[in-house]
Amino acid sequence: xxxxxxxxxxxxxxxxxxxxxxxxxxxxxxxxxxxxxxxxxxxxxxxxxxxxxxxxxxxxxxxxxxxxxxxxxxxxxxxxxxxxxxxxxxxxxxxxxxxxxxxxxxxxxxxxxxxxxxxxxxxxxxxxxxxxxxxxxxxxxxxxxxxxxxxxxxxxxxxxxxxxxxxxxxxxxxxxxxxxxxxxxxxxxxxxxxxxxxxxxxxxxxxxxxxxxxxxxxxxxxxxxxxxxxxxxxxxxxxxxxxxxxxxxxxxxxxxxxxxxxxxxxxxxxxxxxxxxxxxxxxxxxxxxxxxxxxxxxxxxxxxxxxxxxxxxxxxxxxxxxxxxxxxxxxxxxxxxxxxxxxxxxxxxxxxxxxxxxxxxxxxxxxxxxxxxxxxxxxxxxxxxxxxxxxxxxxxxxxxxxxxxxxxxxxxxxxxxxxxxxxxxxxxxxxxxxxxxxxxxxxxx
Numbered sequence: 100x101x102x103x104x105x106x107x108x109x110x111x112x113x114x115x116x117x118x119x120x121x122x123x124x125x126x127x128x129x130x131x132x133x134x135x136x137x138x139x140x141x142x143x144x145x146x147x148x149x150x151x152x153x154x155x156x157x158x159x160x161x162x163x164x165x166x167x168x169x170x171x172x173x174x175x176x177x178x179x180x181x182x183x184x185x186x187x188x189x190x191x192x193x194x195x196x197x198x199x200x201x202x203x204x205x206x207x208x209x210x211x212x213x214x215x216x217x218x219x220x221x222x223x224x225x226x227x228x229x230x231x232x233x234x235x236x237x238x239x240x241x242x243x244x245x246x247x248x249x250x251x252x253x254x255x256x257x258x259x260x261x262x263x264x265x266x267x268x269x270x271x272x273x274x275x276x277x278x279x280x281x282x283x284x285x286x287x288x289x290x291x292x293x294x295x296x297x298x299x300x301x302x303x304x305x306x307x308x309x310x311x312x313x314x315x316x317x318x319x320x321x322x323x324x325x326x327x328x329x330x331x332x333x334x335x336x337x338x339x340x341x342x343x344x345x346x347x348x349x350x351x352x353x354x355x356x357x358x359x360x361x362x363x364x365x366x367x368x369x370x371x372x373x374x375x376x377x378x379x380x381x382x383x384x385x386x387x388x389x390x391x392x393x394x395x396x397x398x399x400x401x402x403x404x405x406x407x408x409x410x411x412x413x414x415x416x417x418x419x420x421x422x423x424x425x426x427x428x429x430x431x432x433x434x435x436x437x438x439x440x441x442x443x444x445x446x447x448x449x450x451x452x453x454x455x456x457x458x459x460x461x462x463x464x465x466x467x468x469x470x471x472x473x474x475x476x477x478x479x480x481x482x483x484x485x486x487x488x489x490x491x492x493x494x495x496x497x498x499x500x501x502x503x504x505x506x507x508x509x510x511x512x513x514x515x516x517x518x519x520x521x522x523x524x525x526x527x528x529x530x531x532x533x534x535x536x537x538x539x540x541x542x543x544x
Contacts, residue, residue, distance in 0.1 A: 215282025
């Protein structure tokens, strides 16, 4: 009796899971799916022009480092069609569809690279921004994204009702930006960027194909039978070889990125905890990671550290999992050639303002630029002609009853004759509006 109840519960759970996760419930007709995918694999007429315009938009987005523009270009791009077509063709043994998809994907890739190369040749902006650099070093994470995105896309194209899944897959797997990055590599003569971006595009394309193949086989689409049974085995073997060849370098690159991230986190912790003396300040630090030799390069100002103290710090590197790391400390005369005085000034100002963070946010104190100063001077002469000269800037006021300090905006003006009290109130409000500072010290003589 107890056994029968347990069996019924298991049966209910199985039935619940089967119904919830059944991909056959809203599956479209096979012929319609194959026909739809086949039509989307061809790049002629409007689809080709749409691809070209999307490539230009993506290239501009990479050039100006705009994520929103890049996402917009990926939504426009029709590159998913041939890739899914290849996966479907392999799954149903339709070699004609595989050839058609591969031929059109190659054409689309060549046109995309040519278009982006042309753009990066003529653009006046030649710096590699972060959005572009992110497409030059593929990792194992890109493999996971392409595989999972491909699964979602393959399920979406086999449904009766079409959703926004395909655009989402196009964004997640990022097929277009790698081709634009490859064009940047050609235009700038950087073959490493070119190779890395093409590899990322190959990863995305291959694993979308594999995902499509798996979903189609899971849904048991009808297969075309080869005249030679060995041909099907060869296709499966080629898929396995392609997967291994593609995934192996990405695992190596991913391991290197993870190790570099761990090293930099440990190095930051080492510097933060070991160089926290008030007599010494780190004004510049750089971390270099490699599997053979990693370096921590520090530039110090303040009291000079003796050699035994530096040797002691080197011995403590192993406590932060930094064994074998080279510690370079520059100070005194050794640092003179490396000093960036603007950086030192910024670091000192940051330290001063941090002493009284409750009264002032250091980032809110901004020096007046030349343009703003000229604008204020012109408007001041028109609004308050009695004022013949002035100075405007931040000033630090020391309190006599404590060690705290106040940093305020101070205006000092010299007038020709008497300056009415009412005009002082107007001047104060006007300065608050122009400078964005509500706390002002106003001195008009």
